[in-house]
Amino acid sequence: MCYIESMKKKVMLALICFMVAITGSFVIFWLTSHKNPVPPPDDYQLSENIPSTTEPEPITISLPNANPIYDIRLEYFAEDGIWALVNKTQPLQNQAYRPNDLVHTTLPEQKSGDEMTVREIMKTPIEDMAKDAKASGVELMIASAFRSYDLQKKYYTSILNAYGETEANRQSAKAGTSEHQLGLAVDFATSSQACRLEECFENTEAGKWLANNAHKYGFILRYPKNYETVTGYMYEPWHFRFVGVQLAVALFESKLTLEEAYPYLEQASINLVAQSTRSSQ
Numbered sequence: 101m102c103y104i105e106s107m108k109k110k111v112m113l114a115l116i117c118f119m120v121a122i123t124g125s126f127v128i129f130w131l132t133s134h135k136n137p138v139p140p141p142d143d144y145q146l147s148e149n150i151p152s153t154t155e156p157e158p159i160t161i162s163l164p165n166a167n168p169i170y171d172i173r174l175e176y177f178a179e180d181g182i183w184a185l186v187n188k189t190q191p192l193q194n195q196a197y198r199p200n201d202l203v204h205t206t207l208p209e210q211k212s213g214d215e216m217t218v219r220e221i222m223k224t225p226i227e228d229m230a231k232d233a234k235a236s237g238v239e240l241m242i243a244s245a246f247r248s249y250d251l252q253k254k255y256y257t258s259i260l261n262a263y264g265e266t267e268a269n270r271q272s273a274k275a276g277t278s279e280h281q282l283g284l285a286v287d288f289a290t291s292s293q294a295c296r297l298e299e300c301f302e303n304t305e306a307g308k309w310l311a312n313n314a315h316k317y318g319f320i321l322r323y324p325k326n327y328e329t330v331t332g333y334m335y336e337p338w339h340f341r342f343v344g345v346q347l348a349v350a351l352f353e354s355k356l357t358l359e360e361a362y363p364y365l366e367q368a369s370i371n372l373v374a375q376s377t378r379s380s381q
């Protein structure tokens with residue numbers, strides 16, 4: 101009987117030792133295997149099944165046949181915005197608007213006074229453009245830049261009196277609907293005064309140089325040929341509008357007017373608002 105009891109104790113002891121050994125081995129294995137976990141592959145964050153924690157994709161604007169625009173402005177309806185759209189159907193909200201940063205540039209001026217000034221944001225671009233044009237043998241002069249509400253009214257009235265309402269509306273903007281009042285539009289002339297504010301300006305060296313190069317400095321030919329039904333104005337090869345380099349280049353590449361590009365610009369603002377709403381949730 102005692103022998104049997106002793107055997108039971110030995111078997112129990114052996115079992116306990118065995119279980120302790122197994123458990124110990126398992127603990128050692130667990131500790132060593134978790135000490136240096138295998139790093140995830142580099143594209144771990146991009147896995148389809150794992151939500152991304154990286155920044156959202158940047159919103160861009162892609163006009164047809166043009167490189168994407170990354171530098172998106174949202175001040176579409178504020179007079180101070182360089183993408184502000186002002187035309188016959190979209191007048192300035194503040195009729196008395198006058199930029200508070202008008203400056204003269206180093207370009208030759210055909211008149212005196214603040215009609216020769218521009219917004220400070222385009223001072224360097226227009227001076228760089230004039231310098232490069234000069235290096236190509238083309239001298240650019242400012243014929244008219246900023247126009248106050250009152251000055252625009254004076255110009256429109258004189259054309260109205262001379263040619264009647266239909267022609268006045270093709271050639272000039274009623275006060276409060278001119279982008280010259282933004283301080284972001286410039287009528288250029290040549291030093292010879294050839295074809296000053298006339299369609300034949302397109303054939304002058306200045307007209308040709310501007311048509312081919314102005315976009316590189318952030319300017320667009322605002323009223324192109326055969327787009328009167330879109331822009332509301334006759335072809336004005338002398339009138340350029342500053343919108344910044346990215347939009348100017350994209351408009352040049354896509355051959356769209358500012359009016360035609362607007363649905364794309366507005367969609368970008370909708371996408372940006374939607375993205376910021378998502379990221380704040």
Ligand SMILES: [Zn+2]
Nearest residue numbers: 285286287339
């Ligand atoms: Zn003009």
